[in-house]
Amino acid sequence: MNAPLSFDLTALSDRALLEALTSLVRREREVTAEVVAHLAEVDARRLYRDHACPSMHAYCVGVLHLADEAAYKRINAARTARRFPAVLEMLADGRLHLSAVCLLAQHLTEENHGALLDAAVHRSKRDIEELLAERFPRPDVPAALRKLPSPLPRFAPSAPPEAPPLVAPPQAPSLLPRPEAPSLLIAPEAPSRRIPPAALAPSAPVVAPPPPPRPVLAPLAPERYRLQLTISRQTRDRLEEARDLLGHQMPAGDLAEVVDRALELLVRELRKRKFAETRTPRAPRSAPATEGSRHIPHHVRREVALRDGNQCTFVAEDGRRCPARRRLEFHHQRVAFAKGGEGSADNLCLRCTAHHGLATEQEFGREHVARRVAEARLARERLRGAKAPSPGVASTPRERRREAKPPSPGTARTASTPSSFAFGPT
Ligand SMILES: [Zn+2]
Structure with missing residues (x-):
């Protein structure tokens, strides 16, 4: 019988704590490799069918209660391990992690698996993405700036029963492709999601908004990366304005180049502010910093x-x-x-x-x-607490000015507001 688990570690010394953690991680890797081996065998025998599951993934989630992502990774590793059993040993001793196996899986062949697995040993997920981009380069993705559909309402009961489905507003003319930039795709996304009428009924339960899409920054090929993120209307407007202002220098209006120029300026400004970096440094003043001052010249x-x-x-x-x-x-x-x-x-x-x-x-x-x-x-x-204003009362001049100003349509900050745009490849 197993000893009862103890989660109170406060009595352990720092050294003992770190040693125990290292030992646990080692055991976890071995257990993970064993779990993957077992999943591979269960998958091969298709035993999930006996438990009323249509797939191995359904079995992992419904019967073993693994999270979707965890199930996906383990099944992917299990199927890879059946083709290349060396993967199990590498998972067990920590040379590869599950994410590495999942990234490598689709690129492994009889010819390359030895060299490719060795190249991935003890590499981070990001390193392996770079490695794969180097060995299996993918083409550039087209630049795109498109309107996202409006998000679902959080509290459906307030919506009228006959409310029209929420769809993306009509295309904004400024988002249409510019004649002088035929290679640049800039278009609103076609409305792809409609709210089912039941979700808008007064008795409908609370509808959680869909999670905002995660930003993507992934290597495609050596020196080439794919960037995809959601931006506010305000950022979209700034991007458009920057592109217009750079019209003479960049007739093609390449979004990637506009972003690069913007970031170059931002990094220069931040370095100047933080580390006083400048192209024309002034001679240091002779007067030393005031004693007791935290100021750093x-x-x-x-x-x-x-x-x-x-x-x-x-x-x-x-x-x-x-x-x-x-x-x-x-x-x-x-x-x-x-x-x-x-x-x-x-x-x-x-x-x-x-x-x-x-x-x-x-x-x-x-x-x-x-x-x-x-x-x-x-x-x-x-x-x-002392500064907290009573409701509706602005306490500082800036807050008073902000309250006096009508809300600007471009000030939304959350990713899933009606004024959000996806910026990235299609
Ligand atoms: Zn540090």
């Missing part, structure tokens, strides 16, 4: 960012450097700011938020940091 920001390569500088005991390039902060590494450390390049380095927090904990203790974080949170909440 621009030339110091530039020097630190350049020296650290815009990447977190934390290095683990095994020599692995943290790869983070987002949410970077300037960390006083030799002498902490609270102990009088100055904002010089020698004393500063880049750290991601997590490793900045770790360094602070190591300097001042975990309890001290937790107390300070709790105090700061409480202070913020008190401030919010």
Whole structure:
């Protein structure tokens, strides 16, 4: 009989906790490989039919209670493993994960499977997508900007019984293909979904909106990527305006090029703001930063960012450097700011938020940091409470201006609002 499971781990030391986790992950991989092997055999014998299931997927979801995605991956791996049994060993010892097997499955052949499986060992999902794009390049997808159909209403009872089906509004003339850009597909999507009349009846249950489509950024071939996302009307308008303003420089109005130009400007602006990067750096001012000030002079920001390569500088005991390039902060590494450390390049380095927090904990203790974080949170909440306006009353000049302004049709921020557009390949 199995020992009862224990989920209270608070008594474990950090070291014991990590060792236990490593051991569990190893066991999980072995069990996953065994599950996949069993699924392969059940699938081959078509035993799911005895349980009133029309397919292996239905059996996994309906009888084994796996999630759709989990069932799909395991069945895909099981069928791949029947063709190439080496996959099971690789799943068991962690050389391949399930996502890797699913990505590789359709490309594996008798001739290439040895080399392709070896090339995927210990690679992340993203790495494997790049690997496959390199070895099995796909053609570019056409650029497209199209109108999405209106979303389903969340609360159907408010809709009249005879309300017309919700369909996409008529095509906006500005979205039609431009004569000078024949290769660019820019068109609203044809209305594809209608709400069944029952969903609009007063007695109909609450209808949940469909989940917004997930953004896609996937490699197609070496140096080529497919981008697909949903944008607001406001973003669509900005895109159109940028394309129009670039008309002389880019007569074809290529969307990918417009996006690239926009991102180039954005990245330059953000680097300038965060790391004071500039093409024409000014000589540093002779006056040192005010003592006790957190201000870091621009030339110091530039020097630190350049020296650290815009990447977190934390290095683990095994020599692995943290790869983070987002949410970077300037960390006083030799002498902490609270102990009088100055904002010089020698004393500063880049750290991601997590490793900045770790360094602070190591300097001042975990309890001290937790107390300070709790105090700061409480202070913020008190401030919010003090500032909270009574309903319908704007508290700041900006809020008052916003309330005075009529709502703009392009300010929707959610992906499934009526003013959403899919931006990407068809
Ligand atoms: Zn880091």
